[in-house]
Amino acid sequence: GAGVSQTPSNKVTEKGKYVELRCDPISGHTALYWYRQSLGQGPEFLIYFQGTGAADDSGLPNDRFFAVRPEGSVSTLKIQRTERGDSAVYLCASSLQLGFSANVLTFGAGSRLTVL
Amino acid sequence: SQKIEQNSEALNIQEGKTATLTCNYTNYSPAYLQWYRQDPGRGPVFLLLIRENEKEKRKERLKVTFDTTLKQSLFHITASQPADSATYLCALEARPPSGGSYIPTFGRGTSLIVHP
Numbered sequence: 762g763a764g765v766s767q768t769p770s771n772k773v774t775e776k777g778k779y780v781e782l783r784c785d786p787i788s789g790h791t792a793l794y795w796y797r798q799s800l801g802q803g804p805e806f807l808i809y810f811q812g813t814g815a816a817d818d819s820g821l822p823n824d825r826f827f828a829v830r831p832e833g834s835v836s837t838l839k840i841q842r843t844e845r846g847d848s849a850v851y852l853c854a855s856s857l858q859l860g861f862s863a864n865v866l867t868f869g870a871g872s873r874l875t876v877l
Numbered sequence: 878s879q880k881i882e883q884n885s886e887a888l889n890i891q892e893g894k895t896a897t898l899t900c901n902y903t904n905y906s907p908a909y910l911q912w913y914r915q916d917p918g919r920g921p922v923f924l925l926l927i928r929e930n931e932k933e934k935r936k937e938r939l940k941v942t943f944d945t946t947l948k949q950s951l952f953h954i955t956a957s958q959p960a961d962s963a964t965y966l967c968a969l970e971a972r973p974p975s976g977g978s979y980i981p982t983f984g985r986g987t988s989l990i991v992h993p
Contacts, residue, residue, distance in 0.1 A: 765920070794980070801885075803966055803983035804921065816978055852920050863909040863928070863970055864979050868920030 763787075765869035767853050773875045774843055782838045782872045786855030792864060793836050795828055796852040798871070804852055810836060811858065843876045850874070879904040881969060881984035889990045896954040898987050900967035903948060907969040910943055911981060912952050915964045921983075924965075925952075957991045964988045 766785040774780055786793050792811055796804035806820040810830045818828070825843075830836040840847055850873050854866035882901040890896050900910070908929050913921035927934045927943045927950070934941045940953040954961050968981040 792978075796983075801985065803881075803883075803985040806980055806982060809978065809980055811978065817980060854920070858978070863911070863926055864981060865911065865923050865926060866913075866921070866981060867923070870918070870920050 765853055765855055765867055767851075767869035767872050769872055770870065771873045771875075773877065775877050776843060776845060778843050778876075780840045780843055780874060782840075782851050782853075782874070784836045784838070784853030784869060786834065786836070786853070787857075787867055788834075790855035790857050790867070791833070792856045792858035793830060794854045794856075794866060795836070795838050796854065798850045798852055807838070840874075843874075845876045848874055848876045879982075881905070881967065881982060883965075883967060883984040883987045885985060885987070887988040887990055889992065890957060892958060892991055892993050894957055896957045896961065896989055896991070898952040898965050898989065900950040900952070900984055901948060902969055905948070905969055905971055907945075908972045908979065909970040910941075910950050911968045911970070912939075912941055912950075913966045913968060913983075915966055915986065921966055954989070957989075959991045959993050962989055962991050
């Protein structure tokens, strides 16, 4: 597509529930990133994919968070047993990474998650 | 510990003036520094990138400086307009360990409000 698409745009769930957030990156972008942004803060890195594999998942806060990118395109961020502290905007970004160089990111509009 | 500092207080200026935003960092040796713009409810949008061996970069009304001795970047918008009102985020990419990847780390951003 023309841009990075994220669904749903808004998700309200109850504490303890399971949530999936989807990201459809720009076609041809091999690198995909997930960030989390709380109110008044900058985006906080969660995980980075190069192709199908998670190249760096050091930002995932705990084992309730998991992400996949099975075919090297669409990615799903999965959150188990949600907690109120998980409430934030989850941003996905993609980039055309060419070896070891600066990564200019194209972001989606984000998925706003509210855990009641 | 590593820190990226951007003024949390909003910058209010009059239309037509030059806006200057600051990004300071500690315990980083960034190879690249980027600036993004973020509007409410939207994902960040890339504006400019500057490399560690560059002092200044310009694009239309925008100018970025990068001083690796002071560990500071300044972002200038000349002839500011109300439409420039947004949050501006700086992002650093440190040179990764061997085999690693460049991953942008963001500051919290500074809100700019341009009054007509």
